[in-house]
Amino acid sequence: MLAQLLLNGLVTGLVLALPALALTLIFGILKFPNFAIGGMLTMGAYLAWVFNTLAGLPLLVATVLAAGSLALVAVLCDMAAFAHLRDRGAITLLVASIGLSFVLENICRFAFGNDARNFDIAVARPIRWQGLRVNHEQLVTVAAVLGCLALLYLLLRLTPLGRAMRAMADNASLAAVRGIDQTRVTRITWVIIGVLTALAGVLVGLDRAIDPLLGWNYQINMFAAAILGGLGSVLGAVVGALIIGVVEEVATLVLPINYRQAIAFLAIVLLLLFRPHGLFGRRAIRK
């Protein structure tokens, strides 16, 4: 029982890692907590559903198309809203991101209604292994997220673009005088955010039904994961997501399942009280 819960928790954490990473990348590079990630996740799931169910494309192709489309949406949102507010500070950007989240969510609601939707995929029997029940969606999730994390790690560590993104997160003014085109790096960051959240939307849609509140229901968990790891820390977002995922699942041993999300709230409260910079974040110094 416990082993099954741990396995389920790790898979839940891996799915959560993608939007938590998106959140932490935006916070690190553009310095604001982006509440629109939830709305973007919802839109990513619906875009994939359109390509998969309405256009009749295989889910893999639909995911790629959804990722590309959401990357474009993310860049357009930045150009239309965030770019104009960049100098106004984090609070203004945060409020704008809440507004954007509502806009994205309600575009989905207006276009597709409130009914729950599902991807058009074949139903397969779960695999039994060492007493554990592993379904195909979980295997797909593990492979997709680990692949995505590996690619992101290589991008950030080994390429000039990744170094530029980390440099902007470290010291934006210095990055500018070292010849880094901040507008270009910002746009590419939004493309990455779009791809990560679209993939997360598809994986969440595989696990549960797609509805307009899909991303909103994940919002607290992704913030808890990113804060637990330390906002701005890429490694922290992944570790934080895995911890939140496992703790939420294991907590169902002692808590009714409806209270599962309270774990994420509790994690945020405890962290803000005792370790506001999270597990891997830099301690902020107030002068």
Next chain:
Amino acid sequence: MRLNGAHVPAPVPALAVQGLRAGYGRGGDIVCGIDLAQTPETILAVIGPNGSGKSTFVKTLAGLVPARAGAIRITGTDVTERTPAQRAAAGLAYVPQEANVFRGMTVRENLKLATDFLHGRAGVCSAYEEKVLATFPEIVRREGVLAGNLSGGQRQMLAFACALLANPEVLLLDEPSAGLSPALVLEVMALVERVRAAGVTVLLVEQNVSAALAVADEAVVLVGGRIGRRAFARELAGADLGDLFLGRGS
């Protein structure tokens, strides 16, 4: 200019500033109309009391503070409307007073970043990089160390190395001696002289007046965002600071 009766055209200033005004937000001007031209391959010290606008002036040159009026030219090219990154590509390098390295990245990554986006710039090639890095053996030995874990002097050297790797025409230094021991200040100033000897024009903003005047060719005294006085550094070397900063005896 005339030399032995023959007409020799005056060299294009490496850095030329005309009527420069700048400030922050909706506040008043901090830089209140600065005009200066700097001869190539010289060190020009910018000195002045606290709050005289030295750092704002140098940040405006680097593009981090927008100019409200006036013009900035690098070797004759107007860069006033260009972004900091475009100015770097045009040959302007800037070493800030604090936070002058990426502390969360290794020394190797800092050095790579110095040229990652400037490979189109003339002279930036692997042979040149090797030549520059050969002058910073202590930094190269620490390639795998996080820049934030270096000592203050080592960080300053790393910041210099990064700036020089871009093969700049003009190097802007904002108080490079700040927070360093007297021995390290001498080392940094010796490095500034070597940079000039290598053909780079240096604008040196300094609070440590004696150290700056010891290496500079010329100096300007900034008071209230304006140039109060410009003279050869040796003429100012023995002057009283109060006289210099308050404009007495100029």
